[in-house]
Amino acid sequence: MSSALTGLSRYPIVQAPMAGGASRPQLAAAVGAAGGLGFLAAGYKTPAAMYEEIKHLRAQSDVPFGVNLFMPQPATSDPSAVAVYAEQLAGEAAWYETPLGDPDSGNDDAYEAKLAILLDDPVPVVSFTFGCPTRAVCEALARVGTVTVVTVTTVEEALAAHAAGADAVCVQGIEAGGHQGTHRDDPHAQGMGAGLGLLALIELVRDAVPLPLIAAGGLMRGTQIAAVLAAGASAAQLGTAFLVCPESGAHELHKRAMTDTTFTRTELTRAFSGRPARGLANRFLREHGPYAPVAYPQVHHLTSGLRKAAAQAGDPQGMALWAGQGHRLAREMPAGHLVQVLVDELEAARAGLAARAGLAAPQPRSGAGDVA
Template sequence: MCCGRPCDYRRNMIAEREIPLIAAPMAGGVSTPELAAAVSGAGAFGFLAAGYLSAEALAGQVERLRALTSEPFGVNLFVPGRHRDVDLADYQERVRSASARYGVDAGSPQWDDDQYPAKVDLVITQRIPVVSFTFGPPDRSIVELLHEVGSEVVVTVTTPAEARLAAEVGADLLCVQGMEAGGHRAIFEDDRELPGGGPLYGLLAAIRLVQAEVDLPVIAAGGLVHGADVAAVLAAGAVAAQLGTAFMVCDEAGTQPVHRAEIAAGSARNRADPGVQRAPGPRAGEPVSGRQHRCTRGLPATEQPDQADARRGGQGRRPGADVVVGGPDLCPGASSARGRTGARLIDEAGASLARATARLG
C-alpha cells in the first residue's frame, strides 16, 4: 500500500508510456507547448513549466498544448519557499558594471509566491493529467483535490527524508533528482551551511536510497544526456528517465540562440559545481547548477549569478551567457523532439543494455 491507496506501478500514465522518457519542465521559456506536444506525441511524456509564468499565461499554454495533441502531459509547479531578508547591496554593486556592459538594468531580486494558489486552482479545474511539484511537497489537501479530478501527483525529491515527506502527503510518483542535475536544486529547505543547500547524492545512489525508504515508483533526473544514462537508471529501478539539457537543443524548444550556442560549444570543464551559484528571482539565494561565466566565476556560494543575462536573452555575447545545464557535454545538435531525439536515446539505451546483458552472460 502507498499512503493508504493501492500502489500498482503498472497503472500510472508515465509508466504506461511507450517510451520511458520525460522532457523535464524547464522554466524561463525553454519548455513550450510545441516541445511538450512533440515529446508526448512521440510516445514519451512532455511537461509544461509553470515557474515564472502568470496563471493567465499558463492557461494559454495549456490551451495551446491541447490543441496540438490529445496525448497526456504534465504541468510542473514551484512550491513557494519561505521569505528571507537577504542583504544584496554588495552583490548589486559588483554586477553594476556587467549590467552597463549589456545595456540593461540589473533589477532587484524579490520574493513572491509565483501565483502558486492561482496555478493550483488552474491545474485542478483543467484536470491536468500529471501535476508535479518542485521545492517541496504540496499540502495534502491539494493532493486530494488533484486525485479527485483524476490527476496524478509527482513530487521532486533529492533525499530519502524528502521522499518520506512526499509519500506522507499522498504523492503517486517521486522524481528523484541527483546532484548532476542542471538548474535549481529541488531541495525542500535550504541549509545555507552546505554549498548544495543539503546533502549531495549522485543520481544512482539517490535512487537506491529513496527506494529503500518508500514504496513509490521513481522517475530519475540529473545529468542524463545519453541513452547509456537512460539504461543505467532504468536498470536501477526507475520507471522513466527525465532529461532537460538533451531537449534544450530540439527545434521545438524555446531555448534562446545564445544558449543553444553555449550548449553546442561548451566543454565539460566549463560546467559549474552544484551549489556554486545561488539563484535570483522568486527562488532568490537558492542553489543552482550550471555553466560558469565571467559573472559567476570566483563568486562564493552565498552570491548570486547575474540577472542581466536572463533579460538580454538572445541579444548578448557568449562570454556572459548564464546557462544552467547538467551532465557532461555530450548533447547532439538540433533535431525534432518528435523524431530523432527520442529514437536516438532509446536506440542507445537498448544497445547499452544489450552489452550489459551479454557481459553478465
Template sequence: MVLELTVPVVAAPMAGGPSTPELVAAVSGAGGLGFLAAGYKSAAATAEQISETRKLTDRPFGMNLFVPAEGEQEGAGYAAYRELLGPEAERWGVELPAVPRADRDDWEAKLALLTADPVPYVSYTFGLPTAAEAAALRAVGTVQIGTVTSAAEARAAEAVGMDALCVQGPEAGGHRGTHRVEQEPGRTPLLALLGEVAAVTRLPLLAAGGIGSGAAIAAALRAGAVAVQLGTAYLSSDESGASAVHRAALVAAGSETVVTRAYTGRAARGLRNAFIDRYGPAAPKAYPAVHHLTAPIRGAAAKAGDSGTMHLWAGTAHALTRTGPAAELTRELWREAAL
C-alpha cells in the same frame, strides 16, 4: 502503474522558455511524457500553454509548478549583492530592483486553474504542496510527482500524498530541487541516490540528472527507476525554445558546468562563465529575490547574445546534446538503451 508510457522517457520541465508546447507534444507523441514548465509564468500564461499543447497532441502531458519559498530568507544579503552588481547594471544600462520582490509565482491561482481544468500529470519543484492541496488535485484525477534530492525529502513527499517521485541527482542541469532555499544540495551520484530513496519508499521513481545517452538510460532503469527525465538532452532539439547562443555553448570545446547561486540565489548547475566566476561566491542564499535582482542584467545579456553574462543551464552530459526533431531523439535514445 502510475506512469503508463510506451517509452519511459520524460522531457523535463525547463522554466524560462525551453519547454515549449511543441517540445512537450513531440515527446508525448513519441510515447514518452512531455512536461510544461509553469515557473515564472502567470496562471493565465500557464493556461495558454496548456491550451496550445492540447491543440498539438491528444497524448497525456504534465505541468510543473514551483513551490513558493517560505520564511524570510529572501532579503538576506540582498543589499550587499545589489551593490556588488552595480557595475554590471551600469555596463548594461539597466536598473536593479531596490528592494527584494515578494513573489509566490502565482501559486494559488495555478492550483485553482489545475483543479478546475486538470492535466494528467503535475510535478512539483522546490518543495511540496500541503496535504489539502495535493488532495484537491488527486480528487480531479491528476497524478502528482514530487521532485526530491534526498531520502528525507522522499519521506516527506510520500507523507503528503505524492504518487511518484522524481529523484534528482547532482548531475542535473538548472536548479537543484531542494525543498529549502538555504539547503546545500547533496553530492550523492544519481544511481546511488536512487538506491537511498528506494530504501525508504515504494513509490515509483523517475531518475533525473546527467542522463544524455541510451547507456545512461539503461543504467538508471537497472538501478530501480521506472522512467528517466531528461532536460539538457532536449535543449538543442528542433522544438526547444533555447536560444542559439545556449545551444552552441552546450557543445563548445572546453565547456564545463558548475553549481552556482549567482543568478537566482538557489543552487543551479550551468555552464561556467565570467559572471559565475565573478559573482557566484558572493551570491546570497535568497530565492526568488536574487532571481529578480539579476533579471535585468540577464535579459540585456541575452538580447546581446553575451554568453559570458547569460545564464546557460546545463547538466553534466551537455556535450552529448543532439539536434533534430524531439520525437526522433526520444525514440533514438530509447533504441540505444536496448532494454
C-alpha cells in the same frame, strides 16, 4: 512503468520541465507524439500564460503531458545581504545598460492561482519543485484524476512526499542541470556540491519509500536510461538532452553553448538566482557566484534584466546557461527523432546486458551418464 505512471507514455522517457522558456508546447507535443512524456514549466509565468500554453499544447496533441509548479518560498533571505549583492552587480547594470530588478517582486510564483486553474481544468500530471505540497493538495488533484510527482534530492524529502500522498517522486541527482529541487535551501548546510549522485540516490530512495521513481540528473544517452531503470527507476527524465532540439524555446546562444569548447565544465552556483543551480561556468558565474547570498527568488528577480540584456547583446558570458554534467553529449535533432534514438540505444543496451548475462550463466557440467 509502474502503476502511477502506467498509460502516460509508451516509453519510460520524460522531458524535463525547464523553466525560462525551453519547455514550450512545441517541445512537449513532439516528445509526446514520439512516445515520451512531455512537460510544460509553469515557473516564472503568470497563471494566464501557463493556461495559454496548456491550451496551445492541447490544440497540438491529445497525448498525456505534465505541468510543473514551483512551491512558494519562505521569507528567510537576509535583505541586507541582497542589498550588498545588488551593489556588487551595479557594474553589470552599467555595462548592459539596464537596471537591476526589484528583489521583492514576490516569492510565491502565483502558486495558488496556478493550482486553482489545474484543479478547475485538470491535466494528466502535475509535478512540484522547491518543496512538497500538502496532503490536501495531493488529494484534491487525485480527485480530479491528476497524477502528482514531487521532486526530491534526499531520502528525507522523499519521505515527506510519500507522507503527503504524492503518486511518484522525481529523484534528482547532483548531476542535474538547472536548479536543484531541494525543499529547503539551508544556508548552514554543507557546500552546494555535497548532494548525492543519481545512482546512489535512487537506491536510497527506493529503500525508503514504496513509490515509483523518475530518475533525473545528467542523463543524455539510452545507455544511461538503461542504467537508472536497472537501478529501480520507473522512468528517466532528461532536460539538457532536449534543450538543444529545434522545438525547444531556449535561446540560440544557450543551445550553441552546450557543445561549445569555450565552456569546459559546469558548476553549481547561486549567482543568478540565489539558489543552487548547475550551469556552464562563464564570466558572470565565476565573478559573482562566490558572493551570491542564499536568497531565492530575490536574486532571481534582481538579475532577470541583466540576463535578458546579455542575451539581447549576444553575450553568453552574462547569461544563465543551465546545463547538466553531460552537456557535451547533446545532439541537435528534432525532439521526436531524439526520443526514438534514445529508445533504440536503450533497447540495444538491454540486449547487450542480456547477452552478457547469458554468457556469464553457469554451463551444465558433463557427467558420467551424459551423452557425448
